[in-house]
Amino acid sequence: MKTEQIIWNASSGWTSPKNPLAEAQLVLVFGGIDVIEKSEHYPILHDLFPAANVVFISTAGEIAGSEFLENSLVATAIHFEKTQVELLHLASDNFQSDFELGTEIGMRFNNTELAHLLVFAQGHSLNGDFLVSGIRNVIGNDIAITGGLAGDAGRFNRTVVSLNDEGGNSNVVAIGLYGKDLKIGFGSKDGWDLFGPIRHVTQSENNVLHSLDNELALDLYKKYLGSRAQELPGAALLFPLCILKEDGTRLVRTILSIDEEKKTMTFAGNVPEGARVQFMMANFDRIIDGAAQAAQSAKLENPEDSLTIMVSCVGRKLIMQNRIDEEVEAVYETFGGKGTYCGYYSNGEICPTTDGFSALHNQTMTVTTLSE
């Protein structure tokens, strides 16, 4: 596997590639929502990597090497020497439900040779939980799905996932990697602290939460946040909800919005009735440590020619602010700086939980490592 990374910013344009990689099959471009749709990008990338499909994913911040960037484009070209690459590009608007969309993707890649599935989806109007369960419904749980939802600088308004010069923003791109020679590592960790009693979800509808232990969830939240409740809804990102599963694994759910009138809270993922949940709060040092742990899980034995894709949550960035590069560094250092690193800050991460079932995460650092 060979990789080549070039970076764009408004002041200096694209960096020049060190080695041409004309045979690259795939270029992943992570870029700021305000700059990614410029029409000049694709022709340049197409010139450099004529054989490749170029996937554009909008972000709330980009990662290149050990650096955190904003309003830039990080393009990583990948030439798989032994692995077969198959790419599926779908418009989510064409499907009745996100589960159906997931099912369609699953059907396309339902092949015994499939080794890994990378999925990038728009992150403004799509239920990532249903998308992932739709895919798993067809391909089962043996093949890991990693990737994430696109970001838009924390605005939760309009994100972009597009292929080559096809445009559009409500898209999903799934990349199937086939063959025995591909080595895959992945890990996902949040690093948030739990507080307050464990409660049951007594009323909810998909990702809209009504009540916990028969009390209005929003009132409970405000009670426990005390004076910090005044910072809502802006501060909602700082206080996610943790779903504690029976087997000890946990899923973090970020608050996207609150409805003062209906006393409901909308999350960036489903909060099923009957689930056990607990409030969470940020802890800087543990968040950084969490990133390192995710990297540790994803670490391959011989990572010299590897590509590491980091998908971290926009919520982490909003909390850590100017210390956010510390978590990127933590991942970079865990791998000893070898190989190529790319990534972005997303509206949702996709990765298997520790029980092996791929799922949508919030507030995590998710690391996928590929090598041949």
Added chain:
Amino acid sequence: MLPENLHPLLKRQLKRSFGEDIPVHPGFEKFLQGIHQSYIHYDSNLELIERAMKLSGEELFQKNALLAEESERQAQLIDTIKKSIQELSPNHDSVEEHSVAKIIEILNESIHERKSFERRLEESREKAEAALETRKLFLANISHEIRTPINAIFGMSEVLEDTPLNQEQKDYLHAIQSSSESLMVIVNDILDMAKLESGKFQIEELPFNLKDTLTAIHRGLSLRAEEKGISFQLRVAEAVPTWVKGDPTRLKQIITNLVSNAIKFTEEGTVDLIVDPAGTHSSELKFEVRDSGIGIEEHKLATIFEYFVQEDSSITRRYGGTGLGLAISKSLAEQLKGQLICESQKGKGSTFTLTLPLPETEQTTREKQFIIPSLTGARILIVEDNALNRFLAVTVLSKANATIFVAENGEEALNILRNEEVDVVLMDIQMPVMDGMKATEHIRNTLHLSVPILALTANALQSEREKCLELGMNDYITKPYNPDDLILKIHHFVHTQHHRPMSQQLEQVNLENLLKLISGSNAYAKTITEKFVHQIHSEFDHLQEYARSNEMDFCEHTAHKLIATFKLYGLNSIATTLEAIEHAARSKDEAQVLHGVNSIYHLKLEIIAQINQAVDALSQTA
């Protein structure tokens, strides 16, 4: 210089270590900011955690208070249960403090005891019911058995009456006759009761002459009243219709019972039967039986309609009777959708009022003619194992000038039928060696005879009748029978047969009509014949089925369809029979239809064979 906004704890530590002289280093500034931010962050987290602890503590406290309250309630509840248990089973040692397990154990024990008690109760109830059922069944069976000898006594007395007797012998004979009549009433009462109780009672609904029926009742019972020296009058209001629709037998039974009782319990004075419309607008009629007899005490009125209840047990000794009559009458009245009530005053007489729906109807044309025909020349085979019954039948039929053959069982009957041609077979059902059902099967299937078979059944059960007809019998008569009815029935079959021979001889198939119709094409004749043969095959079966299930409309239709076919093949006698069937079916004469169908059904295969043969011959000559 120290930055102004540093966290106080960090500031203090810095002062302790460095005093006011903070090392000037670009990395050190960043280092301080990192630690400062962590301090601030931990403070903020600590505040949240402390708040969460406080709130959780409060929540816990409230939940504990709720639990304590709930637990107190539970304890009270358990106390109440304990008290109830001690009341329920005082012999239990006092239940341990709050021991729910013990309470459950005791409750389970009680439930178990109670269930086993209920089971025993249920078992005894079942046993008692079974015993009662057995007794009733026994009673019914015995009564049934008694009917046969009574029937013989009746018959024989009638025969005896026709012989020269002196006055003394005549008196004895009348005594025998009246005793056996009483016996028959009792036996019939018991059988009626059994039928009513088991719900097997069948109610008829047919047009009958009400006034004739009432007159007959009056005539029948006047003699008894006269003998006692009381007047018995029948008064029928003008508004009462002559022809009504209902069950004449049951009406007669109820009124006869009421009038007989009235006569029985009246020593002097009058008994009146008064018939009026029950209301101006309804089709109900009111039958009042008034007497000036002993009357009934008021407190006994409520029970007189119960089985085995007479007003006083002394009455049974004095007046006799089974105590079933009124109960049966009331039950019958209710089955007929009417009612029977009684008003009475002790010593002043009683009035029984029967109200029944008897809608007026048109006079039926099928009024019975009571001219007993002669059976002169008719050859009748009597198959009956019981010597008395056999003798009775022989006597009755000999008097009608019939020629009699006698068999004691089915096998003997078959032997006779192999050698003799008879017009009607009277077939008992229950017989040793070979019963009537089996014999009928042989007659139809082995001997291929279509001779009319008349079943003599003791059980007037619908199911048995149906079975008889299914096996190919033509009709049935229930024992004990009225000799006139028997003669009428036999006459009907003999009469029919004389006009239309029962065992039809199949005439020669004639293809002339067919060939004319299809302009002489032999090949086509063959094709069309295949179709007809198929039609005959299935339609004959249908016809028989419809005839047996009394579906007259279908019979009419099917018979009609077949007529043309048989005329086409020159089988005119079959066509004539089918015409008769069609006609009988149109006038809903079910017995006649079945009879007609039975007379040709067994010819089916022969007909088909003949037609095929004729058509085959045709193609060979061509």
